[in-house]
Amino acid sequence: MDLSQITEAIQRDAVWVVFVNVLLQQLGLPVPAVPTLLVAGSLAASSGQAGAMLAAAVAASVIADWVWYLAGRIFGYRVLSGLCRLSLNPGSCVTQTEARFMRWGVWSLVVAKFVPGFSTVAPPIAGSLRMPLPGFLAAAAAGAALWAGGAILAGWWLRDELQSALAMMSRHGSTMIVGLALALGGWIAWKLWQRYRFEKLAAIPHVTPSELIEALASDAPPLFLDLRGAALIATRGAVDGARAAEIDNLLRAVGDWPRERPIVTMCACPGDATAVRAAHVLGDLGYAAARPLKGGYEAWLAATRAA
Structure with missing residues (x-):
C-alpha cells in the first residue's frame, strides 16, 4: 500500500482510522497519532466531519485513560513501575512522573497529552491515588480535546501545505523512509546509550x-x-x-x-x-x-x- 492509498483510506474511513489510531497510541503502543490527526484534519470535507473526528479521538483517548486509571486503582504503583520498565531509559521514571503529577495536580491530566512519555503514565498515577472518577474523566476529556482538536485544526489550516507535502512524499517515498529510519535509529541509539550509562551507574554494591x-x-x-x-x-x-x-x-x-x-x-x-x-x-x-x-x-x- 503506497502513500496515496493510505491517504484514501483515511479520507474514506477517517473517523474509524482516527479512533483506532488514538486508542492504540494511548494504550501505549508505539503508533504516533498526531500525523494521522493532521492528515485527517487536512482531508476534512466539512466542519461536521472534523467534529466527528474530534469526537472519535476524544472518546478513544478517554477510554484508554480509563483503562489505565482502573489498572492503577487496582494494582497501584506496580502498573507504573511496569510501564517504566518498558522504557529504554527507565531511570527515575517513577520519580519524575509522580513529581509532575504532584506539582500540577488535576491539570497534569490536561497537559499530559502534550508531554512525551507522560500521557500513558498519568492515568495510573491518578488511579493509584484514588482520584475521583468524575474529575478524572473530565480532566482526561479536556486534555484529549485540546490535544486532538489542536492537531485536527492545524491540519485543516495547513491543508494545502500538507497535501503538497504528502504529494512530495509520495514521489520520494523511498528517500523519506530512509530518512525516517535513520532518525528513528539515532533516537533508539541515544536511548540505548542512556540505558548503558545508567547500568554502569547501577553497578555498585547494594544492600539486600x-x-x-x-x-x-x-x-x-x-x-x-x-x-x-x-x-x-x-x-x-x-x-x-x-x-x-x-x-x-x-x-x-x-x-x-x-x-x-x-x-x-x-x-x-x-x-x-x-x-x-x-x-x-x-x-x-x-x-x-x-x-x-x-x-x-x-x-x-x-x-x-x-x-
Whole structure:
C-alpha cells in the first residue's frame, strides 16, 4: 500500500482510522497519532466531519485513560513501575512522573497529552491515588480535546501545505523512509546509550533487605532514606525506621549524620534508579558508605512481611 492509498483510506474511513489510531497510541503502543490527526484534519470535507473526528479521538483517548486509571486503582504503583520498565531509559521514571503529577495536580491530566512519555503514565498515577472518577474523566476529556482538536485544526489550516507535502512524499517515498529510519535509529541509539550509562551507574554494591533488617536491629544502625515520592508514601504508608528524603535535597534529610556511618537509600523505581542516583550523590558529598537497597520498596515490603 503506497502513500496515496493510505491517504484514501483515511479520507474514506477517517473517523474509524482516527479512533483506532488514538486508542492504540494511548494504550501505549508505539503508533504516533498526531500525523494521522493532521492528515485527517487536512482531508476534512466539512466542519461536521472534523467534529466527528474530534469526537472519535476524544472518546478513544478517554477510554484508554480509563483503562489505565482502573489498572492503577487496582494494582497501584506496580502498573507504573511496569510501564517504566518498558522504557529504554527507565531511570527515575517513577520519580519524575509522580513529581509532575504532584506539582500540577488535576491539570497534569490536561497537559499530559502534550508531554512525551507522560500521557500513558498519568492515568495510573491518578488511579493509584484514588482520584475521583468524575474529575478524572473530565480532566482526561479536556486534555484529549485540546490535544486532538489542536492537531485536527492545524491540519485543516495547513491543508494545502500538507497535501503538497504528502504529494512530495509520495514521489520520494523511498528517500523519506530512509530518512525516517535513520532518525528513528539515532533516537533508539541515544536511548540505548542512556540505558548503558545508567547500568554502569547501577553497578555498585547494594544492600539486600535481609542485610538491612539485621543492620537496623544492631547497636549501630544505618541511616535509612526513603526516596519514594510523597504521593506513594501517603498511599502506601511510611516505612518504620526510614527517613523520608528527596533526591534534590539529600543534605536536608541526612542532617548531621556522620560521614563515615552507613546510609541505605530506597526507592520504588525499576532498577532502583533513584536509590542508585542518591547513593552516588551522597558518595560525591563524602558519604562513602552510602548504598542502595536491592529491589527497592517492594523487596523491602516482602522481606519485612516474611520476617
